[in-house]
Amino acid sequence: MKDERPILEIRNLRRTFGEQQVLKGVNLKVPRGQITVIIGGSGCGKSVLLKHIIGLLKPDEGSILLDGKDLVTMEPEPLKEARMRFGMLFQDAALFDSMNVYENIAFPVREHRKMKEGDLANLVKEKLLQVGLPNTEIKYPSELSGGMRKRVGLARAIVLNPEIILYDEPTTGLDPIMSHAIDDLIVATQKALNGTTIIISHDIRATVRIANKVAMLHHGAIVAEGTPEEMMRHANPVVREFLESGITKVPTSAR
Ligand SMILES: Nc1ncnc2c1ncn2[C@@H]1O[C@H](COP(=O)(O)OP(=O)(O)OP(=O)(O)O)[C@@H](O)[C@H]1O
Numbered sequence: 627m628k629d630e631r632p633i634l635e636i637r638n639l640r641r642t643f644g645e646q647q648v649l650k651g652v653n654l655k656v657p658r659g660q661i662t663v664i665i666g667g668s669g670c671g672k673s674v675l676l677k678h679i680i681g682l683l684k685p686d687e688g689s690i691l692l693d694g695k696d697l698v699t700m701e702p703e704p705l706k707e708a709r710m711r712f713g714m715l716f717q718d719a720a721l722f723d724s725m726n727v728y729e730n731i732a733f734p735v736r737e738h739r740k741m742k743e744g745d746l747a748n749l750v751k752e753k754l755l756q757v758g759l760p761n762t763e764i765k766y767p768s769e770l771s772g773g774m775r776k777r778v779g780l781a782r783a784i785v786l787n788p789e790i791i792l793y794d795e796p797t798t799g800l801d802p803i804m805s806h807a808i809d810d811l812i813v814a815t816q817k818a819l820n821g822t823t824i825i826i827s828h829d830i831r832a833t834v835r836i837a838n839k840v841a842m843l844h845h846g847a848i849v850a851e852g853t854p855e856e857m858m859r860h861a862n863p864v865v866r867e868f869l870e871s872g873i874t875k876v877p878t879s880a881r
Pocket residue numbers: 643648666667668669670671672673674675717
């Protein structure tokens with residue numbers, strides 16, 4: 627039977643940097659086995675939210691429940707286990723420039739698992755094939771295009787077969803054809819891993835195309851959520867405008 631409980635539930639998440647209150651009580655349920663897209667103006671706190679979900683940042687207040695267990699208050703050992711259920715593609719791909727593609731993708735495996743080098747080599751090969759970049763093991767990040775770097779970042783994010791994959795702006799800076807290819811790859815990866823996907827996106831058209839659920843972050847809180855169709859018809863004009871225009875910045879007048 628399909629498990630209808632949200633895999634992830636964020637409750638009243640608050641985070642301040644100095645004087646700046648970035649997250650002002652975020653509440654969000656992430657449905658299991660679906661693609662959830664978080665949208666919002668530049669600088670509104672989307673990346674900060676994602677970094678809280680994977681535990682890179684700690685909130686001042688609030689909880690992040692993974693299958694009902696709070697990651698914020700979890701002991702280090704279970705937290706380490708829980709974190710292995712997540713894979714993340716960072717906004718800038720965040721590859722290690724001093725390592726070649728092979729070592730970049732092998733890195734999380736070396737950190738978390740014991741594996742023979744031959745098996746590891748096969749795994750890296752398989753993941754590179756999955757993201758459409760076969761035989762690039764010995765290249766260095768500086769020798770790759772932006773789209774290729776995102777793909778290597780994706781291969782690294784999925785190398786431990788995570789159940790939940792987070793993508794921070796996976797298509798920003800890519801041409802429309804490459805963007806489309808990356809979106810297809812996200813959907814294919816979602817299916818292959820039978821997982822849950824969370825995407826932060828500025829690309830409204832893609833959002834509508836691949837999302838099961840869309841949530842809008844605005845003024846430090848989720849102000850609207852629903853299916854793409856529901857969001858297009860949302861009562862809040864800020865939401866409709868954001869979706870209709872595909873703009874990347876919410877005008878200051880709307881803040
Ligand atoms: N580690 C940090 N220390 C202090 N301030 C931070 C930190 N990380 C983020 N901020 C601030 O929090 C705010 C939200 O940043 P964030 O990166 O989450 O925005 P974003 O919604 O992802 O924007 P974009 O769409 O441009 O990527 C910004 O004003 C940023 O300067």
